[in-house]
Amino acid sequence: MGVSAVNTGNNFLYFLVSLLLSFMWLSGLFARLNLKGLTIEIYPPKEAYARKKNFLRVRIKKNFFWGFLYRVKIILKGRLSSEELFFKIAFLSGEKEISLTYIPENRGIYRIESFIISSIFPMALFEKKKSIKREIKFIVFPEPKGCNYYERDARRVKRRGKEGLVLGTEEFDSISEYIAGVPRKFIHWKALAKWDELKRKVYLEGEFPGKMIDPLKLPYSDLEEKLSCATYLVLKAILQGEAVGLKLGNIKYAPQRGEIHKIKLLTALALYETEGEPL
Amino acid sequence: MRQKGSLYREKIEKLLVLVSLLVPFLCLYSVILPKLYFFSLFFIGLALYLDFKGIFFPRWMITLIGFLFIMLFFLSVDLVNFLEKSIQTILLLLGLKLLEKKRLRDYFQIYLLEFLLLAGVSFYYTALWFFLVLIFQVFYIGFALFFHLYVEEGEVKVMSLPELKIIFLYFGFLLLNTFILSIIFFILLPRVQNPLINIAGVKNKATTGFSENIRLGAFSEIQENTQPAFRLAFEEGKIFHPENIYFRVIVYDTFDGKNWSRKETEVKPWQREIYQRKKGAWGKIYTNIYMEGYLPSLYELIFVKEKGEIEKFSDNVLRWKGIPEEMLKYEVYVQKEKVWEIKEDLPEEKKNLYLQIPKLSLSIIKLSQKLKGDTPEETLENILQFFSKEGFSYALKGLPLGENPLEDFLFKAKRGNCEYFASATALLLRLNGIPARVVGGYRGAIYLARGKYYLVKQNFAHSWVEAWIKGSWKLIDPTPVASLSILRKENTTFAQLKLLWETINYYYIKFILDYDLKKQKKLLGALKSALFLREGEEKVKMEKSFHRINFKEFKTWVKVLVIFTLLGIFLWIFWNRSKLFQKREKKMLHRFLSYLEKRGYQRRENEGLFELIEKIRDPLLQEKSLEFVKIYAEYYYRERKFDKEGLQRLEECLKDIQRLKLK
Numbered sequence: 028m029g030v031s032a033v034n035t036g037n038n039f040l041y042f043l044v045s046l047l048l049s050f051m052w053l054s055g056l057f058a059r060l061n062l063k064g065l066t067i068e069i070y071p072p073k074e075a076y077a078r079k080k081n082f083l084r085v086r087i088k089k090n091f092f093w094g095f096l097y098r099v100k101i102i103l104k105g106r107l108s109s110e111e112l113f114f115k116i117a118f119l120s121g122e123k124e125i126s127l128t129y130i131p132e133n134r135g136i137y138r139i140e141s142f143i144i145s146s147i148f149p150m151a152l153f154e155k156k157k158s159i160k161r162e163i164k165f166i167v168f169p170e171p172k173g174c175n176y177y178e179r180d181a182r183r184v185k186r187r188g189k190e191g192l193v194l195g196t197e198e199f200d201s202i203s204e205y206i207a208g209v210p211r212k213f214i215h216w217k218a219l220a221k222w223d224e225l226k227r228k229v230y231l232e233g234e235f236p237g238k239m240i241d242p243l244k245l246p247y248s249d250l251e252e253k254l255s256c257a258t259y260l261v262l263k264a265i266l267q268g269e270a271v272g273l274k275l276g277n278i279k280y281a282p283q284r285g286e287i288h289k290i291k292l293l294t295a296l297a298l299y300e301t302e303g304e305p306l
Numbered sequence: 307m308r309q310k311g312s313l314y315r316e317k318i319e320k321l322l323v324l325v326s327l328l329v330p331f332l333c334l335y336s337v338i339l340p341k342l343y344f345f346s347l348f349f350i351g352l353a354l355y356l357d358f359k360g361i362f363f364p365r366w367m368i369t370l371i372g373f374l375f376i377m378l379f380f381l382s383v384d385l386v387n388f389l390e391k392s393i394q395t396i397l398l399l400l401g402l403k404l405l406e407k408k409r410l411r412d413y414f415q416i417y418l419l420e421f422l423l424l425a426g427v428s429f430y431y432t433a434l435w436f437f438l439v440l441i442f443q444v445f446y447i448g449f450a451l452f453f454h455l456y457v458e459e460g461e462v463k464v465m466s467l468p469e470l471k472i473i474f475l476y477f478g479f480l481l482l483n484t485f486i487l488s489i490i491f492f493i494l495l496p497r498v499q500n501p502l503i504n505i506a507g508v509k510n511k512a513t514t515g516f517s518e519n520i521r522l523g524a525f526s527e528i529q530e531n532t533q534p535a536f537r538l539a540f541e542e543g544k545i546f547h548p549e550n551i552y553f554r555v556i557v558y559d560t561f562d563g564k565n566w567s568r569k570e571t572e573v574k575p576w577q578r579e580i581y582q583r584k585k586g587a588w589g590k591i592y593t594n595i596y597m598e599g600y601l602p603s604l605y606e607l608i609f610v611k612e613k614g615e616i617e618k619f620s621d622n623v624l625r626w627k628g629i630p631e632e633m634l635k636y637e638v639y640v641q642k643e644k645v646w647e648i649k650e651d652l653p654e655e656k657k658n659l660y661l662q663i664p665k666l667s668l669s670i671i672k673l674s675q676k677l678k679g680d681t682p683e684e685t686l687e688n689i690l691q692f693f694s695k696e697g698f699s700y701a702l703k704g705l706p707l708g709e710n711p712l713e714d715f716l717f718k719a720k721r722g723n724c725e726y727f728a729s730a731t732a733l734l735l736r737l738n739g740i741p742a743r744v745v746g747g748y749r750g751a752i753y754l755a756r757g758k759y760y761l762v763k764q765n766f767a768h769s770w771v772e773a774w775i776k777g778s779w780k781l782i783d784p785t786p787v788a789s790l791s792i793l794r795k796e797n798t799t800f801a802q803l804k805l806l807w808e809t810i811n812y813y814y815i816k817f818i819l820d821y822d823l824k825k826q827k828k829l830l831g832a833l834k835s836a837l838f839l840r841e842g843e844e845k846v847k848m849e850k851s852f853h854r855i856n857f858k859e860f861k862t863w864v865k866v867l868v869i870f871t872l873l874g875i876f877l878w879i880f881w882n883r884s885k886l887f888q889k890r891e892k893k894m895l896h897r898f899l900s901y902l903e904k905r906g907y908q909r910r911e912n913e914g915l916f917e918l919i920e921k922i923r924d925p926l927l928q929e930k931s932l933e934f935v936k937i938y939a940e941y942y943y944r945e946r947k948f949d950k951e952g953l954q955r956l957e958e959c960l961k962d963i964q965r966l967k968l969k
Binding site for chain 2: 028029032033034035036037038039040041042043044045046049050052053054057070091092093095096115116117118120147149150151223
């Protein structure tokens with residue numbers, strides 16, 4: 028068309044060619060602006076299990092103007108496999124949160140090393156990409172598979188007559204100094220209101236001695252099956268309020284209750300005999 | 307089962323395509339052959355109907371037929387019909403495209419074909435309305451394309467009104483900037499003096515105007531038309547009084563009693579006139595009254611620039627012999643003094659032409675004898691007096707149109723338009739042996755000060771007489787002055803708006819249609835001189851001291867630049883006002899977090915400060931950070947105002963953290 032314009036001297040053609048040229052130039056500029064001011068935060072799940080549906084929360088924010096036609100690709104690298112998670116956002120005004128589902132194949136450390144945001148805005152003449160490097164690691168625990176060994180232990184304890192406390196409850200003992208990371212249910216809110224200080228509650232340890240699980244002694248040939256069963260047992264114990272411990276080779280974890288302890292045990296199971304470093 | 311949202315989306319997409327076709331089809335109406343036009347209309351209508359019904363042709367078939375159309379084009383095209391064939395082929399391809407089941411890329415192709423159609427049609431129109439329609443269509447196609455892309459790429463089923471509004475505004479902003487930036491490209495794109503290969507050809511449309519044969523009364527038809535006939539712009543602005551200007555278009559030399567015709571065919575070569583710039587003025591005439599090619603000229607004309615395209619006859623009539631164009635422009639050089647005659651020797655053989663008389667009634671002959679004077683000037687005076695004494699009046703309607711129209715005019719009706727007065731005068735002069743001819747043209751103009759040009763409308767068409775007396779053709783206008791009433795500007799709002807539109811139209815012609823290599827060079831030259839000072843100027847400017855710089859003295863472009871820069875700074879401050887005018891404690895917290903971030907501890911969204919510190923491995927850094935956070939929390943969580951002491955303590959903590967080495 029440009030050649031026709033020069034050839035004929037038709038100013039309408041010049042006008043049309045000018046429009047096309049300026050649109051092409053401005054498209055590039057607007058496409059860049061479309062990707063500017065974007066921040067992405069990825070929130071891995073606190074508990075993720077292999078071969079189970081997990082959710083990865085992604086929060087994407089545009090700091091100025093609006094954003095259009097985004098394609099976001101997140102590369103998830105596991106111990107033995109790699110997966111790409113992909114989603115689209117047609118229109119972004121301010122902030123948006125998306126939950127991505129994924130089913131990790133294996134236990135262990137999963138990494139998100141980078142993610143790519145691209146867009147074909149405004150007219151699909153080209154695709155602008157922006158790669159953001161961000162190291163996010165999270166642990167995928169072994170797949171919990173049901174097994175019966177816990178109940179056997181429970182029956183044995185009852186026969187000894189040590190019924191002890193009702194499983195799942197503890198008795199309040201005292202107030203202590205606040206430690207960062209303590210779950211909210213352990214914060215003494217009355218103390219905060221009264222004295223303006225953060226304190227934590229301390230409970231009596233149950234008389235129940237707690238369970239020790241030794242996954243390597245579980246009657247399965249496959250290590251993964253053993254670990255899956257152990258995961259199940261840990262989860263069940265914690266759910267029932269029992270103290271549970273773990274013995275993995277030479278490492279022992281004394282029986283305790285609570286969420287933090289659960290995560291500690293599951294982490295140990297997840298990372299057993301993997302190359303991954305603890306987080 | 308398809309969802310409801312997607313059904314609506316498909317319907318909207320089809321509707322967008324349908325509406326987009328309106329403009330090209332409206333513009334094509336007078337461009338292509340009627341048969342082809344209606345066939346295309348039917349074909350495309352059928353394609354749209356099938357589309358709405360969900361009936362589509364296989365893609366391979368469409369592609370094959372399209373290929374055949376293109377082959378046909380190449381086999382039948384030549385330089386003469388290139389444009390016409392191109393438009394026909396694009397139209398057929400567009401119809402084919404509509405028969406396919408559409409995906410995103412198909413919509414892109416449809417709009418591209420429409421765009422090419424408009425490009426082709428642009429050779430046939432020059433009017434401002436077409437230019438505005440072109441802009442509208444480009445904007446429409448832009449929005450439509452984005453809509454298709456948005457719903458398909460974004461997999462959008464439902465759109466909220468605020469979302470639609472934002473899309474419209476944001477994309478509209480992009481298109482607006484496209485339009486603005488295109489002005490720069492338009493100015494800078496390379497141009498050539500002459501087309502390399504001429505493929506464009508505009509059919510010479512017959513409009514109302516002057517032809518070589520004109521019957522008495524025909525002028526009235528021209529005078530009914532209020533459209534602009536042409537525009538004349540002088541570099542120096544207003545040179546002549548608008549009511550006094552006579553524009554010669556054609557000269558009639560032969561009368562048969564009812565019709566005037568032109569027999570003169572002798573072309574006078576352009577001579578190398580030597581002119582003095584001081585006495586003359588350059589002007590440009592823009593005309594679209596392309597009737598047999600005769601062009602408006604002035605008595606003050608010295609010569610024209612386009613000597614190659616314009617031929618001059620021996621009676622000083624100009625005709626365009628170049629490639630016909632809908633909007634013609636040519637440059638004229640004229641004397642600044644008003645001229646009412648053309649000095650010329652008249653050879654004997656030419657005299658006979660201008661003394662030609664048809665078969666006339668006795669009464670007219672007797673009248674001519676009665677009006678004869680001792681000298682040609684006296685004869686002329688007698689004729690003019692005759693009209694005024696006998697009460698002849700000017701009229702546009704109820705003109706004598708019988709078998710002897712002139713006789714009826716002179717003895718019965720005594721009223722007529724300028725043709726009757728001019729014909730009668732010329733005839734009476736010829737009967738008295740004075741060579742005379744009737745001139746067809748325009749009298750008067752409207753001077754538009756805003757655009758600095760003269761506007762001449764079709765209803766200013768006029769005829770008068772030239773009589774050869776004492777070695778020159780003298781301008782004689784026997785028509786009563788009442789005919790000048792049409793020149794009086796109407797003061798109604800509507801009339802003023804019409805004139806405003808006319809000025810916009812003129813600017814459009816001048817800056818867009820008429821923009822060429824010469825203007826480009828001139829503009830770039832002006833830009834260059836604005837940016838780069840010449841030697842003498844530089845020295846003078848350097849001598850001015852700083853405190854004497856007056857903003858008013860700066861060139862306009864500098865003022866604009868300063869204003870935009872200040873605006874930019876203001877916008878930046880406004881945009882970042884929360885950061886710039888932050889409270890001191892907020893700024894300190896911000897610094898604290900950035901120190902930690904540099905050391906590898908980034909605070910996540912919704913993460914507490916204490917939680918953040920828990921992650922710190924370096925015991926010294928953790929200690930210092932904890933100290934900062936405790937002080938901060940003391941004030942913040944208790945909603946106490948940060949006093950001087952608190953801020954000082956925070957500052958000290960920050961300094962300690964800053965001193966810790968980065969690992």
